[in-house]
Amino acid sequence: MSSLQTNAQPSSDAGQVAVQALSHAIIIDTHADTPQAFLDANYDLASPDSPYMISIPKMHTGHMGAEFFSIWVDVTWPHEDLIHRALDLIDATDQQVSKHSDVLGFASTANDIERLHSEGKIAILLGVEGGHEIEGDLRMLDVYYRLGVRYMTLTHTKNNELGDSSGDKPGWNGLSPLGRQAVARMNRLGMMVDISHVSDRTFYDAVATSKAPLIASHSSCRALCNAPRNMTDDMIRALARNGGVMDINYYPGFLSDAYREANAKVEKQVEAETDAARANAEKQGKRLSYLEEVAIERRITKDLPIPSLSDVADHIDHAVKVGGIDHVGLGSDFDGIDWAPRGLEDASKLPALVNELARRGYSEQDLEKILGGNVLRVMRQVGQVARETQAAR
Ligand SMILES: [Zn+2]
Numbered sequence: 001m002s003s004l005q006t007n008a009q010p011s012s013d014a015g016q017v018a019v020q021a022l023s024h025a026i027i028i029d030t031h032a033d034t035p036q037a038f039l040d041a042n043y044d045l046a047s048p049d050s051p052y053m054i055s056i057p058k059m060h061t062g063h064m065g066a067e068f069f070s071i072w073v074d075v076t077w078p079h080e081d082l083i084h085r086a087l088d089l090i091d092a093t094d095q096q097v098s099k100h101s102d103v104l105g106f107a108s109t110a111n112d113i114e115r116l117h118s119e120g121k122i123a124i125l126l127g128v129e130g131g132h133e134i135e136g137d138l139r140m141l142d143v144y145y146r147l148g149v150r151y152m153t154l155t156h157t158k159n160n161e162l163g164d165s166s167g168d169k170p171g172w173n174g175l176s177p178l179g180r181q182a183v184a185r186m187n188r189l190g191m192m193v194d195i196s197h198v199s200d201r202t203f204y205d206a207v208a209t210s211k212a213p214l215i216a217s218h219s220s221c222r223a224l225c226n227a228p229r230n231m232t233d234d235m236i237r238a239l240a241r242n243g244g245v246m247d248i249n250y251y252p253g254f255l256s257d258a259y260r261e262a263n264a265k266v267e268k269q270v271e272a273e274t275d276a277a278r279a280n281a282e283k284q285g286k287r288l289s290y291l292e293e294v295a296i297e298r299r300i301t302k303d304l305p306i307p308s309l310s311d312v313a314d315h316i317d318h319a320v321k322v323g324g325i326d327h328v329g330l331g332s333d334f335d336g337i338d339w340a341p342r343g344l345e346d347a348s349k350l351p352a353l354v355n356e357l358a359r360r361g362y363s364e365q366d367l368e369k370i371l372g373g374n375v376l377r378v379m380r381q382v383g384q385v386a387r388e389t390q391a392a393r
Contacts, residue, residue: 033336247331
């Protein structure tokens with residue numbers, strides 16, 4: 001598909017490159033939804049037989065260096081309880097890091113990630129997924145920042161006080177006036193602005209407003225899969241000019257049109273059966289767990305054409321071709337998706353992706369950038385902009 005593939009090196013060289021990259025690179029994943037499980041299912045990250053996509057043993061096998069855990073609250077959650085729920089998720093994540101401080105460490109800067117990596121520990125970071133979680137109060141950005149949150153996704157699947165989502169009809173026609181203030185405040189704090197999930201107009205407004213590079217914490221390429229939440233080539237170029245990074249999402253419905261179209265046909269059934277199971281659980285005074293929800297989705301979608309690890313590599317190739325090697329990274333969306341690609345089912349499988357990229361001709365230096373170097377660079381630039389902005393006041 002890309003020129004990179006036709007220039008592929010002989011396989012033994014590629015194997016060497018992959019081994020070198022895995023031993024030197026700090027693999028950073030900018031989006032996983034595991035905190036729901038910490039809070040709602042008492043999930044212990046050290047569990048040796050974990051049913052989740054992220055666990056400490058799986059991260060170790062996968063050579064993972066850092067994970068941004070997503071503090072995600074459903075947009076249907078009661079508005080006046082959003083902050084409370086976000087704090088519960090942050091607390092549950094903090095408890096996991098404390099409990100497993102022999103192998104995990106909390107990071108809030110690029111230097112922290114590198115230090116923890118040199119100590120042989122996995123760095124844990126936080127991102128708030130959805131501007132609705134500040135309940136319209138910009139001071140919450142400062143509060144979340146002080147709790148260690150280092151990015152906020154401006155919207156989730158619905159428009160909010162800050163701007164329009166790709167999953168909703170235009171309301172603000174992009175960023176709202178409050179959304180522009182939020183971006184400026186995040187720039188001053190040193191919190192990365194995440195444009196995954198936002199509408200195209202909101203994206204361009206964020207690029208025009210932000211003084212610091214943006215991230216797409218978990219977004220794939222619309223040229224390869226026509227999901228409205230994926231990035232067009234023009235958006236990828238604009239993000240690259242801004243100095244930002246797009247971290248490829250592994251969700252099958254964002255990787256492959258065949259899967260997306262097949263999934264659209266069963267979406268209503270999944271929704272109906274999930275709603276029924278939820279109502280049933282409520283009747284018994286319980287909450288439907290994430291795993292129970294995923295089990296329903298998997299039963300209905302099990303025969304759909306699930307893409308493979310090679311499709312993830314295609315999206316990385318495309319993003320590199322359009323935006324350049326300095327603007328692409330990894331944003332798995334693990335534990336927030338019903339299926340992961342074949343061959344990349346959980347965090348333990350990352351070496352297979354590294355092998356595939358090496359086979360396609362990426363050098364060790366290229367791989368270090370994609371696997372985490374680009375995110376580290378953006379974190380440092382965002383910190384630099386914050387220091388300059390604070391000094392100029
Ligand atoms: Zn998401």
